[in-house]
Amino acid sequence: TGATTGESYRLGDGQVGQQLTVVLVTDGGKNFTVTPKTKTGFTSVQLDDARDSATMKYIDSTSGWVLIGNAGATIN
Numbered sequence: 001t002g003a004t005t006g007e008s009y010r011l012g013d014g015q016v017g018q019q020l021t022v023v024l025v026t027d028g029g030k031n032f033t034v035t036p037k038t039k040t041g042f043t044s045v046q047l048d049d050a051r052d053s054a055t056m057k058y059i060d061s062t063s064g065w066v067l068i069g070n071a072g073a074t075i076n
Helices: none
Strands: 006-011 019-023 031-036 045-047 053-058 065-071
Touching (some): 019 045, 019 065, 045 053
Antiparallel strands (some): 019 053, 031 045, 053 065
């Protein structure tokens, strides 16, 4: 079962070629949602359990962030 409440983070645009991996290190009973400002192919990434992770790469100002890896995260 996923957590019912959580925290969220708005991710701004990055630099071309930048990669970012987000990891939920400790599951304190809450989820963590990351919503990039500019993205392609998804709306947000939700991490529910310890060790859930997602890796994103910033392509450019048009495409924004794209997902290039996922381990247990919910992709919306």
